[in-house]
Amino acid sequence: MSLAWLLRRLLLMAYTMLVVSVLVFAITQVLPADAAVTLLGQNATPAALAALRQKLGLSDPVWLQFWHWFWALLHGNLGTSMRTGLPVGPTMFTALSRSLLIAACSILLMLVVAVPLGVLAALRRGRALDLFAGLVSYLGISLPEFVTATFVLVVLADHLGWLPATGYVPITKHFVDGVRHLIAPVLTVSLVLIAHVARMMRSETIDVLASDYVRAAELKGLARRTVLLRHVLRNALLPVVTVVALDVGYLLGGIIVVEEIFAIPGIGRELLIAIQNRDLPSIQAGALIMAGTYAVANLLADIAYALLDPRLRYD
Amino acid sequence: MTALLDIAHLTLDYATGHGVFRALEDVSLSVAPGEVLGLVGESGSGKTSLAMAVMGHLAGNARLAGGSVRLGGAELTALGPAAMRAIRGKRIGMVFQNPATSLNPTLTLGRQITEVLERHRGLSPRAAWREAVSWLERVELRHAEALMRRYPHEVSGGEKQRVVIATAFAPHPDIVLFDEPTTALDVITGARILDLFHRLRAETGVAGLYISHDLGLVARVAERVAVMRGGWVVETGPATRIFTNPAHDYTRRLVDAVPRPHRRLVQDEPPPHEVLRAEALGVRYGRQRLFRKRAEGGGIASVSFDIREGEILGVVGESGSGKSTIARALTGLVRAGGVIRLDGMPVTRMRRDYRRAVQIVFQHPASSLNPRQRVRDILARPLRLYGGSLDEIPTLLRQVNLPPEYASRWPHQLSGGEKQRVAIARAFAARPRLVICDEITASLDVSVQASTIELLLELRRRHGTAYLFITHDLNLIRQIAHRLIVMRDGTLVDRLEIQALGSGNEHEYTRELIAASPPPVGEETRT
Incomplete structure (x- = not known):
């Protein structure tokens, strides 16, 4: 992996984001939402509406509107929410940080559970263990989040009373309480991930176990543990990283659904609220941020992958 | 003579879906200290099962039905998994067939040696590193320190195999099992690996069990040879005796199937009329990428040759030298620069009459026959395309010595040799003038290879077909070709009459190739 490759990759990402921003803007243009109506209400006079449209630049040609929006975007200004009148950027990024916390915890839990589970299977x-893991995986993959979420709620919150049902407490404010509020959504999200990755890990491990170099490692008389940790695990993990x-x-x-059920003010929920209120700047910002997150995750x-696999040398 | 490795009455079964399959039947062999025993057999003869039984590394469905394996008097079959791990690698080393796949792609070469030294000789990481470097030097690898930090994909096949050999010898084993260690390598690379094998043997006095399908090769490296077939040891004896005076029928057939360069199978001279001429043929492989174009190996540059009516033109060279690219260019599978002439007329586009005249048979019959088509449909395609009649199918099959009933079979119901016969029948269905044979015997057992060659020569006698015969087996090509072209790194380095071989006028590289494939042992005594 070279610096040139990294720079090129970043450039490609910037280009991706440019295309995404055009698409996002285009889609919001097609939406049956009139910002002026949204702001002034259904009973506003045509004159007032026209005046506001003029002021907001809505009567400008589309490309000029895009340019204004994009220029502001480049300066880190995502616009002002039509619903709250507050700047969209800070609101969305605070929401994103909450969602990312759940996502990061879920991925961490997934790695801790799914990788060993797949290898053991x-x-x-x-x-027995393989069959059990297979059953759990199929359940996890086939059940939609709102079902697993409900199940988690009924058992852990309602029946056993171990966890608060819904809501969000920042862990910076009250750590223990914050963590308690995170458990149910993280469990819900990670179940699907665990199911998916454990299956993948299992089949990859089976392939690697059958490879010549693992047989060679066995025939070199290495300890079983060494063979598994040094020779099998790393090679089996490779494809999983992409997944x-x-x-x-x-x-x-998935997080949109989960945030809605557990009443967590994350990016998904913000986006949902924005859509319900036809709050165009918020919709645009939300969609852009989500696309950006995806691009960064891929990078x-x-x-x-490059660090794990020496055969890949980006140059 | 007290045996170092003593295998007695070993019987091994595999439980399969179709019942019990006996892989080894009452196998008794012994290797004395410092001795090399050659183990020869075709695929399915049980030679790999035997090696794995010695290593105590058997598949889950395998069951030892009887017998014993003793190393220095101690019984191995009774050992538990942990005790067996202390024997493997430490007292019995192993060199594998394919160095490309037997090294872990994500670990450095150094790590794959030091891990063995740390485990079996209890060395500290630092001491193991120093010892590994000295072993890499002993197997004649240059820049050993730098190699330690390299990954397998960064070095050549020969270098990889040397690392594997160093790994096998480094823990000072009593015996090393060699499982076809040169089969996956080029002729010249393989010959150098054999030199190394001889030198290490002389230096260390380590005993060896050398497994191969190549009787000619084994006779050169081993003192004694055991011949296996269908899980049985057919015959055991001194290497030269086995080769010059085989006692068993099967051994005799194996010996006869070994290609002997001085026993010509083709006597006639082709008429001077030229079928095909390639002028300045060139192919560049490259991949258009977003930011730059990347050149890849295997291309050819400015290759010119001609083939006469009914002539057999041999194409030899190491892998990656561009041999197969010539075949792909002539059949239009890749776009090539230069001019191809058929009967003197330039072939501008791959027209139907050209495609009909020039047919190809590929190396792997298993992947060149459509698994979802019956033999009949496979043969019907060229017949329909080139105006033949479907009634010819039985004749075609008989021509390649297959019963006409095979028309209704699926490819998976055929053996490797039978599949290759179907592929040959498919090529001949178009009544070609020239058939390109791209390593067509490389994946076949020796005896099957011999009968396939016999078949090709018979078809040539009958139809006067010319062959462009691509191979890495020099002994084989010297038996059948009229002329030879030698490829190296995408260029044609030598073009010569087969009789001119040994005259001293060859290219230096051609000489090197010949030296790397010596005639079989006993060649001089048998004429």
């Missing part, structure tokens, strides 16, 4: 192929990056795409979608995955 591969080693005990066809036996995790793709799963970030799922996370962004991180590529870098991780």
